[in-house]
Structures are given as structure tokens and as C-alpha cells.
Amino acid sequence: MRDENIEARQAVEAIVMVAEEPVPPGLMAQLIEIPTEQVEAICSQLAEEYRVQGRGFELVRVAGGYRYRSHPDTESYVKRFVVSGQSTRLSSAALETLAIVAYKQPLSRAQVSAIRGVNAEGAMRTLQQRGLVYEVGRDPGPGNARLFATTPSFLERLGLDAIDELPPLVDFVPGSEVIEALETSLMADRAKSA
Amino acid sequence: MRDENIEARQAVEAIVMVAEEPVPPGLMAQLIEIPTEQVEAICSQLAEEYRVQGRGFELVRVAGGYRYRSHPDTESYVKRFVVSGQSTRLSSAALETLAIVAYKQPLSRAQVSAIRGVNAEGAMRTLQQRGLVYEVGRDPGPGNARLFATTPSFLERLGLDAIDELPPLVDFVPGSEVIEALETSLMADRAKSA
Amino acid sequence: MRTEVFEGPFDLLLHLILRDEVDLYEVMVGDIVDAYLAELDRMDNLNLEVATEFLLIAATLVQLKSSRLLPDSDSLDLDEELALWSERDLLLARLLECQTFKAAAAALEQMASMAGRSYSRVAGPDERYLDLVPDFLEGIGPDDLRAAFVRATTARPTPRVDIAHVTDIPISVDEVTAELVARLPDIGTVGFRELTEELATGIEVVVYFLAVLELYKRGMVEVSQASTFGNIAITWSGEADLTEPLVGVDAYEG
Numbered sequence: 001m002r003d004e005n006i007e008a009r010q011a012v013e014a015i016v017m018v019a020e021e022p023v024p025p026g027l028m029a030q031l032i033e034i035p036t037e038q039v040e041a042i043c044s045q046l047a048e049e050y051r052v053q054g055r056g057f058e059l060v061r062v063a064g065g066y067r068y069r070s071h072p073d074t075e076s077y078v079k080r081f082v083v084s085g086q087s088t089r090l091s092s093a094a095l096e097t098l099a100i101v102a103y104k105q106p107l108s109r110a111q112v113s114a115i116r117g118v119n120a121e122g123a124m125r126t127l128q129q130r131g132l133v134y135e136v137g138r139d140p141g142p143g144n145a146r147l148f149a150t151t152p153s154f155l156e157r158l159g160l161d162a163i164d165e166l167p168p169l170v171d172f173v174p175g176s177e178v179i180e181a182l183e184t185s186l187m188a189d190r191a192k193s194a
Numbered sequence: 195m196r197d198e199n200i201e202a203r204q205a206v207e208a209i210v211m212v213a214e215e216p217v218p219p220g221l222m223a224q225l226i227e228i229p230t231e232q233v234e235a236i237c238s239q240l241a242e243e244y245r246v247q248g249r250g251f252e253l254v255r256v257a258g259g260y261r262y263r264s265h266p267d268t269e270s271y272v273k274r275f276v277v278s279g280q281s282t283r284l285s286s287a288a289l290e291t292l293a294i295v296a297y298k299q300p301l302s303r304a305q306v307s308a309i310r311g312v313n314a315e316g317a318m319r320t321l322q323q324r325g326l327v328y329e330v331g332r333d334p335g336p337g338n339a340r341l342f343a344t345t346p347s348f349l350e351r352l353g354l355d356a357i358d359e360l361p362p363l364v365d366f367v368p369g370s371e372v373i374e375a376l377e378t379s380l381m382a383d384r385a386k387s388a
Numbered sequence: 389m390r391t392e393v394f395e396g397p398f399d400l401l402l403h404l405i406l407r408d409e410v411d412l413y414e415v416m417v418g419d420i421v422d423a424y425l426a427e428l429d430r431m432d433n434l435n436l437e438v439a440t441e442f443l444l445i446a447a448t449l450v451q452l453k454s455s456r457l458l459p460d461s462d463s464l465d466l467d468e469e470l471a472l473w474s475e476r477d478l479l480l481a482r483l484l485e486c487q488t489f490k491a492a493a494a495a496l497e498q499m500a501s502m503a504g505r506s507y508s509r510v511a512g513p514d515e516r517y518l519d520l521v522p523d524f525l526e527g528i529g530p531d532d533l534r535a536a537f538v539r540a541t542t543a544r545p546t547p548r549v550d551i552a553h554v555t556d557i558p559i560s561v562d563e564v565t566a567e568l569v570a571r572l573p574d575i576g577t578v579g580f581r582e583l584t585e586e587l588a589t590g591i592e593v594v595v596y597f598l599a600v601l602e603l604y605k606r607g608m609v610e611v612s613q614a615s616t617f618g619n620i621a622i623t624w625s626g627e628a629d630l631t632e633p634l635v636g637v638d639a640y641e642g
Contacts, residue, residue, distance in 0.1 A: 269506075
């Protein structure tokens with residue numbers, strides 16, 4: 001019984017740690033296969049432990065779920081960190097997702113995923129959270145998927161007046177690819193004569 | 195002095211908690227205004243505490259910085275939670291190409307192809323797309339081939355702090371029996387006609 | 389263990405040599421050609437470079453092998469001998485390098501799967517700090533966005549090369565050998581060029597060449613070449629060894 005509880009505690013800590021949004025206790029209960037009440041009990045216990053140990057983070061219940069966040073006492077440091085810009089560079093996955101939305105808008109998350117060839121949920125959430133992409137309506141077709149587009153603030157940050165000012169895709173010539181192909185065959189020739 | 199250390203500890207925990215990427219200790223040192231060595235000491239202390247307390251997360255040093263991640267023991271639970279969007283396994287072709295880039299970086303696509311004995315364009319593209327390999331510059335020599343290297347995210351995927359933590363390549367040179375088999379089979383002609 | 393998919397000639401060579409510990413000159417070229425063709429069949433997507441590189445390797449191997457098959461191989465002059473040696477060394481070095489990176493790749497995979505048991509926290513700062521965040525798009529202009537789009541959309545599907553002429557090869561060395569045994573007694577003498585003029589691809593020509601080599605090795609044909617790069621005349625010697633099964637001819641110890 002005690003070992004089981006330790007395992008459940010570890011599972012709760014791990015899941016909340018990797019989650020990007022508050023995790024509903026009901027969901028954790030399902031995943032760990034314990035009653036929701038036990039999840040709640042574990043969470044209050046953990047929150048208390050972190051408080052007693054003077055951790056720089058806390059486990060809080062917000063928006064129907066649990067999440068870690070920095071302790072209010074550390075605010076000044078976290079602010080410096082966030083302002084430094086080191087915390088939040090747009091990852092290349094996010095940038096590619098943004099580019100797809102920019103050129104193909106409006107489109108659904110599923111369409112973005114299909115174009116990228118990988119699940120784009122996470123990247124889309126990041127972009128929404130950062131005010132670069134927003135929901136503009138529903139697909140009238142079957143499924144009524146949510147449709148997304150870039151925000152006016154996105155245009156502003158890129159110094160564009162309207163979305164059609166984005167550089168056109170048609171005149172994009174993959175010159176580098178051609179050069180690379182030549183390089184490869186030259187290299188092969190050299191290997192042959194070596 | 196003691197209070198200051200507690201504050202620094204809390205700041206470290208808070209900053210790493212809100213970061214999306216590994217946080218270099220030098221950056222934390224700047225923000226908290228303490229020596230980098232102290233940041234390092236705090237981090238190893240924290241990592242040890244989490245371990246002793248049997249936490250479901252760990253503080254690790256990867257890709258040149260510190261970050262929180264779930265404890266390996268919680269894998270089965272976290273896996274259920276993050277099912278979506280997890281990267282698929284790399285093909286053996288992509289893996290071998292990745293190994294070549296990891297050990298020979300920086301190098302051009304043509305050089306990778308020459309080592310693999312097959313064109314590596316496709317595999318390189320996959321690796322770039324997965325964010326494991328990126329273009330770092332141009333060869334100063336003739337042709338100015340694009341040069342590629344592994345990304346910080348590659349280090350993270352492998353749980354390494356820096357590229358020099360890779361096991362030495364010499365460890366993988368085939369054993370004498372393999373070399374002998376290859377040699378014998380290539381030299382058979384010589385032996386027979388002698 | 390992944391399913392065996394050979395990535396290229398080196399891979400296949402390594403596999404054949406290390407699996408069977410064979411003498412490269414005994415089983416080899418025909419098997420490699422056949423096995424490689426089989427692999428090409430299974431690939432639904434092939435870079436033409438792979439096939440080209442393969443032909444290069446096949447040609448080198450044919451050269452190495454034929455130097456032993458031909459009775460006058462002892463009379464190779466020193467330069468040719470040295471050239472063969474350096475080709476051998478080159479091949480050995482490349483095979484070793486290939487094998488080394490294979491092992492390294494396995495180790496990387498192992499490390500990745502260990503590290504993959506943990507998942508990183510990527511949640512970022514919560515809402516309280518969001519308005520403090522400086523421009524995420526700092527340093528990113530419209531052109532970077534276009535580049536990102538092109539990267540995201542062109543990166544995935546590897547450009548398809550029309551390979552119908554490569555994968556459609558319906559022949560193996562065994563089949564061609566059998567076909568020649570059936571045809572040659574009626575024809576008597578034929579030039580290699582005439583024999584292969586209707587073939588569409590280099591690989592098919594290589595297959596025919598290997599089949600002729602096998603027949604020569606078994607004393608079933610005589611070959612002569614009037615001049616360097618001249619047409620090779622193939623003459624049926626009328627001594628069919630019908631007691632030997634033709635299946636697996638290439639493994640025949642000559």
C-alpha cells in the first residue's frame with residue numbers, strides 16, 4: 001500500500017511537470033488508475049511539502065487542474081529571466097507552424113498537422129498563447145473544425161500591412177538544392193578517381 | 195548569508211521551472227547575481243535532494259543547461275499522458291546518418307554520402323526536419339558546400355550535456371574478427387593465386 | 389531488431405559478408421545483384437543516386453572478381469595489380485567505416501531510448517509573465533517566414549524519381565544464365581553487344597555480363613575480345629554440364 005502510494009505520488013509529479021496546461025485530477029486518476037480523491041489528496045500533500053521545503057515553485061490548482069508555477073517570492077528573478085528573452089525564443093517547429101498558418105490561412109489544426117507531417121497541437125497552442133494565431137471561425141464542412149489565422153499583431157510585428165504582402169512562394173527557386181546536387185556528383189567523381 | 199543562499203536556490207528552481215529550454219548556468223548567475231560556480235553547486239544540491247526525496251521529476255544538465263524532466267521510472271504513466279505528438283522512431287538510415295554527423299561535424303552532405311556509400315539527401319532532410327541537425331555555415335574551400343552539425347535538441351534527445359560526452363568513436367571500430375572476415379574475403383583472391 | 393532493409397551497396401555487402409562469413413569471391417556479385425534488385429523492388433521510393441552508386445560498386449566487384457575468374461589473371465602487369473590492391477584497400481576502408489558508424493548509430497539509439505524515458509518540461513512562463521515577454525519574432529522577417537514555410541512543406545516528401553525502369557527489371561542472374569543455356573546452342577556465336585542491345589538499363593547489362601561470366605567459369609562458353617573495349621564474342625562450347633543444377637550457379641566453386 002505504501003509503495004503504491006509512492007508510485008502514485010511520483011506519477012502525479014511527473015505528469016504535472018511535463019504538462020503544458022493545468023492537468024485535471026480526473027484525468028490523472030484515470031492514467032494512474034487510482035480514485036480522484038487520492039489524486040487530490042496527493043496534490044495537497046505535495047503542495048504542502050513544497051511549501052515547507054521552501055521550494056521556488058508551487059503546485060496550484062487553477063482552471064480545473066493542477067500545474068506547477070514559480071513561487072510569487074521569486075517574481076523579480078523570473079521577470080528578469082522572461083525579459084531577457086532567453087525563455088521564449090520561437091522554436092523552429094513553432095516558426096514553421098506559424099509560416100504554414102500565415103500562408104494557408106484560414107485552416108484547421110488537422111490541416112496544419114497534415115502539412116507538417118507531425119502533430120502540430122503543441123506548436124499551435126504556443127502560437128495562440130503568444131497572440132500570433134487565433135481562432136477565426138468554424139469549417140462549414142463536416143466536423144466543423146476550428147479554423148485559425150494569424151493575428152493583426154503578427155502582421156504588425158513583421159512590419160507588414162496586410163497578409164498578401166508576405167513574399168510570394170511561386171518565385172521561390174531552390175537554387176541551393178541544385179548547387180548541392182552538383183556538389184554531390186563532383187564529390188563522387190573525386191572519390192572515383194581517388 | 196544563509197538566507198541569501200535560500201533565495202538563490204528558490205530563484206534557480208523558479209527560473210528553470212518557467213524555462214522552455216535548458217537554462218545555461220551562466221545566465222542564471224547573471225540574473226541572480228551570484229557566481230556561476232554557486233549556481234552549479236545549487237543545481238547539484240537540488241538534483242540530489244529530489245533524488246533522495248523520491249520525486250517524480252529530476253533536474254538534469256543537458257545541452258549546456260539545466261532543465262526539469264520527468265523521472266525515468268514514471269515513464270509508463272507519462273507516456274499515456276503525452277501520447278499525441280511524440281516523435282516517431284528514426285529509421286536506421288537516419289540514425290546512421292545522424293551518427294556520422296555527430297562524430298564528424300561540421301561536414302557537408304556530400305561528405306556524409308561519401309561515408310555512407312549512398313546518397314544521404316533524404317536522411318539529412320529528415321534529420322533537419324526533426325531538428326536534430328542544422329546548417330552551421332559554408333565550407334571555406336572550393337564549392338562552398340553547406341556544412342551541417344547536430345543541434346542542442348539532439349544533445350537533449352540523447353541526454354548529453356555537450357557533444358564531447360559522446361562515447362569515443364574508436365569504441366565502435368569493428369572487432370578484429372570482423373576486420374579479419376572482411377579482409378579475408380577481400381584478399382581471398384590474392385591468397386588463392388599466390 | 390528492425391526489418392532488414394538495405395540502404396545501399398555497402399550495407400548489403402557487409403550483411404552478406406558478415407552473415408555468411410563468405411569469401412567475397414565465391415557467392416558474391418550475382419547474389420548481391422539479385423538481393424539488391426529484390427531490395428529495389430521493395431523500396432517504393434528510391435533515389436537514383438543509390439542505383440548509380442550501386443552500379444559503380446558492382447563494376448568494381450566485377451572487376452575484382454573477373455581478375456580471378458579469368459585464367460590469365462597471373463599475367464596482370466604490376467600496375468594493374470597495384471591498382472586492384474588499392475581498390476581493395478579502399479573498399480575495405482569504406483566497409484570498416486560503414487560498420488563503425490552502424491555500431492555508433494546503435495549506441496546513439498540506445499542512449500536516445502534511455503533519455504527518451506524522461507520527458508522535458510516545456511510549459512514556459514505562466515500568464516502572469518506573458519506580457520513581459522519580449523518579441524518572440526525578434527530577428528525574424530517575412531523572408532524567414534517564407535523559408536520556414538518552404539522548409540516545412542518541401543522537407544517531407546522526398547522528391548520522387550521515376551524509377552520504373554529500375555524496379556521493373558524482371559531478371560536475375562540465375563534466370564539469365566538459364567536463358568542463355570537454352571538460347572546459345574542454337575545461336576552458336578554472338579557478340580555481347582548484340583546479346584544486350586535490347587536491354588533498357590545498365591543493371592540488366594551487368595546481370596547479363598555476370599551470367600556470361602558464370603557460363604565461362606563452368607566451361608560452357610568461350611569468350612574472346614579482339615581489342616580493349618571491343619565487342620566480346622561469346623561462343624557456345626557445346627559442353628553443357630547438365631548434371632549441375634543451375635539454381636545458385638553463382639555459388640559454384642570454380
